[in-house]
Amino acid sequence: MRDNSQKKTISAIIAIYRDGPAIPHMYSRLKTVFKKIKVNYEIIFVNDCSPDNAREVLEEIAQKDKQVVVINHSRNFGSQNAFTSGAKIASGDAIVFLDGDLQDPPELIEQLYKKWVEGFDVVYGVRVKREASIFMRIAYKLFYRIFRSMSYVNIPLDAGDFSLIDRRVINVLNNLPENNRFIRGLRAWAGFKQTGVPYVRPERMFGQTTNNLLKNIDWAKKAIFSFSYVPLDVISWLAIATVAGATLMSLFQFFLRIFFPSMSPSGFSTLIILILFMGGVQLICLAIIGSYLTHIYDEVKRRPPYIVESIINHPETKKSASNRDK
Numbered sequence: 001m002r003d004n005s006q007k008k009t010i011s012a013i014i015a016i017y018r019d020g021p022a023i024p025h026m027y028s029r030l031k032t033v034f035k036k037i038k039v040n041y042e043i044i045f046v047n048d049c050s051p052d053n054a055r056e057v058l059e060e061i062a063q064k065d066k067q068v069v070v071i072n073h074s075r076n077f078g079s080q081n082a083f084t085s086g087a088k089i090a091s092g093d094a095i096v097f098l099d100g101d102l103q104d105p106p107e108l109i110e111q112l113y114k115k116w117v118e119g120f121d122v123v124y125g126v127r128v129k130r131e132a133s134i135f136m137r138i139a140y141k142l143f144y145r146i147f148r149s150m151s152y153v154n155i156p157l158d159a160g161d162f163s164l165i166d167r168r169v170i171n172v173l174n175n176l177p178e179n180n181r182f183i184r185g186l187r188a189w190a191g192f193k194q195t196g197v198p199y200v201r202p203e204r205m206f207g208q209t210t211n212n213l214l215k216n217i218d219w220a221k222k223a224i225f226s227f228s229y230v231p232l233d234v235i236s237w238l239a240i241a242t243v244a245g246a247t248l249m250s251l252f253q254f255f256l257r258i259f260f261p262s263m264s265p266s267g268f269s270t271l272i273i274l275i276l277f278m279g280g281v282q283l284i285c286l287a288i289i290g291s292y293l294t295h296i297y298d299e300v301k302r303r304p305p306y307i308v309e310s311i312i313n314h315p316e317t318k319k320s321a322s323n324r325d326k
Helices: 020-037 054-064 080-088 105-120 136-149 167-174 183-190 212-225 232-257 269-301 316-326
Strands: 009-016 040-047 067-075 095-097 121-130 159-166 194-201 308-312
Touching: 009 020, 020 040, 020 067, 020 105, 020 121, 040 054, 040 080, 040 121, 040 167, 054 308, 067 080, 080 095, 080 167, 080 183, 095 105, 105 121, 105 159, 105 194, 121 183, 136 212, 159 167, 159 316, 167 183, 167 316, 183 232, 183 269, 212 232, 212 269, 232 269
Parallel strands: 009 040, 009 095, 040 067, 121 194
Antiparallel strands: 067 308, 095 159, 121 159
16 A cells, blocks of 8 residues: 555646647546545646647646646657656656547546555556447457567556556656657566556547557557567578478479479479569568667667657746745
8 A cells, every 4th residue: 555644746648639629628627536536736738749729728728727737849759759758847756648639538547546546556547448440449459469479578458558657667767768669568668566447448539530550550560669579580480481391392393303203393483483482571571670670770869759849837947936935
């Protein structure tokens, strides 16, 4: 059981991209939840260069409520870097990651918080059901199971970024030097005491989703190549299988030539099929190696994962002002 003698502070970090209409609802629902569980709170909206009116909406809210922090990125860097950007300045005893489209229901924070008070360091939402097409539901389920079977860490099934994470785990994640961040994988890699809370993931309340099949495939590739060496092992097994198959085929061809010359295959068709097969295997191997090299190349450049254009109600500024008042 976690020590609850002092009132805790929870920092909610919300990644915003094309979520302007949802922001007031997210803000209102978060405040209601935090008041219900009786904690101090800090709401950090990370505007990942949203092309709608999100910036104006956030500025208006931040002017009225100093417990709301707004981080504006110079361009779109993706949700993982938006969460990282918020986590770097968050001051809470625990942090909650949420998507800005309200598919992560703020009301579930109450259950996440209860598990945290019980002593769990990481409490993640488990999507037992999602309101989406049958194809996408099957695809998501299949991905998580393939990813878990291939990963060298124990990845929870059907768990997205929506989670409540203790400060000591956040400190670990903040200190990781890598730029290609896949938070749900890093969260599992960090270890500590973890558990899940089931929930139904609703459809997006406003607008259209920014995800599509190609983006989800990129997500899957990023996850697998960040937390699995199985694709590299596949290359080794492909090489062994190809050499073994070629050897057997050569022996079989030699046998036919000696004992059954009329049955021995001839002509260009056999040669073309073999060349195309070998070329396909080589291209698959090059694609796998290329994906790993891409990750390495991105890391060695050491560019920052995001650029902050401006911050409204920075926690450090508020803390300095409070100290001066004392």
